[in-house]
Amino acid sequence: MVELTRKQREIELRTSEILRIARPILISDGFRGLSMDRLAFQMEYAKGTIYNHFKNKEEIVLALVAESMEIRRSLFEQSGIIQGPARLRMMALGVACEFYTQHCADDFAMEQWVRQQGIWDKSSEKRQNLIRQCEEQCMAIVAGIVRDAVLRQELVLPESLGAEELVFGFWAINYGSQVLSHTSPSLPSLGISNPASVIRIHCCTLLNGFHWNPVMDYARSNQESEALAEKLFPVFWTIKNRNRA
Amino acid sequence: MVELTRKQREIELRTSEILRIARPILISDGFRGLSMDRLAFQMEYAKGTIYNHFKNKEEIVLALVAESMEIRRSLFEQSGIIQGPARLRMMALGVACEFYTQHCADDFAMEQWVRQQGIWDKSSEKRQNLIRQCEEQCMAIVAGIVRDAVLRQELVLPESLGAEELVFGFWAINYGSQVLSHTSPSLPSLGISNPASVIRIHCCTLLNGFHWNPVMDYARSNQESEALAEKLFPVFWTIKNRNRA
DNA sequence: GACTATTCTGACGCCGCGACAACAATTGAC
């Protein structure tokens, strides 16, 4: 079963070809804009063939989301292994999030689809698990950093707050701000010019609030983030390009 | 034009009747589950009549969202006028958010619809503005508290962080955590048992991180939140029931 | 080259949105 026939390889290739065609449609025209007829037409295959690869439209979306989350996971992984205090690694994750939302904006948009009622539910358990797993792995990377910080005695977790629960806060603030800045009708008119830098400040404040050493002022924090960005971005680009041939 | 004919009143009444019927369908079966035929059937009116009230399905959703956001706005308003230090008022808003997500869970779910691509865009500018306005009013209430804290010298804003930008952080963490805890596949399995209390801790940490006086430890913060809840919940229930006859 | 298994095809059934022409009710003028 290791050896695949030419035909089987062809089919496997086509699966990713479908996704390659579907992604930009979904990004620009939304779920309703992605019609199976249109997709089949652009693929120059019959609709039935598409249905041999994905049992419905929702499955295609979930497959695309899985691809995007895979990129995020890689970015996180790379951020998690840099040298230095745990707090710096935590900030590196922040930089990774910034990179992801800015330079993989489409992927970030894709990730949102999965939270839509009626897309998740109509997909197969197999694909759901793939995504759940990826999310858990991301979580594990961040929680690992927190636990390491505790071990290194750079951080004391408050009574009644597990490592994962601390992560949850960061996840929430990053996720929340990114969704809001992408979908809120009128952020600029509210006086928020540059959401990314605002979030940097909030994350720094939160870390300071937990007395996570080394405690930093905003100038220092920003400086370190810039240094991390310079160091990590080349790696990030490689990852991004690896996943987008 | 102030005086409405009986017929006109009847029609106006029917508009809210449509929304009353549509909400539970949308909540339980999603946007795709809400069909105009079904809605018309349950209303015991012809489909065309529904279209006299709303020019398309998306408009119905936006109208429902506006209703829900109105409740949120009222809750915020009530939280913003309590006596005491600004920080307490800020915490009262947190309590309001908790109440909203817990006891107006459907409304919270409704609010998410508006961020969906293809729903916002297909609605009339008039309804869009209604929602934008409500969002801005909520924002204004919170920003007002921040500004008051600065005036009272209970808080010093960091260089390069406007009041609205501080608000944005809180908005993000609250919004983010609530969305995540409602839609993330497997939060409990990740070790987050009670998202609400976790968020209380993070908000408290954030406020402490900004040195917003009176600085509080988690025990005190929790105690104050409980006291606020006890004080505000009766008012909140009134608001909720007022909007749901 | 014949025969089987697998893959591909596109027409079809069904459903839902939104339009619209025909029809009913209400209003206002006299």
Add this chain to the structure above:
DNA sequence: GTCAATTGTTGTCGCGGCGTCAGAATAGTC
């Protein structure tokens, strides 16, 4: 009270999209 004119209501129709399936085509096997 009668009769337009206006306003409101109806439900059928066209269009387009999803997912299916019987049959055509192709690949694989001996």
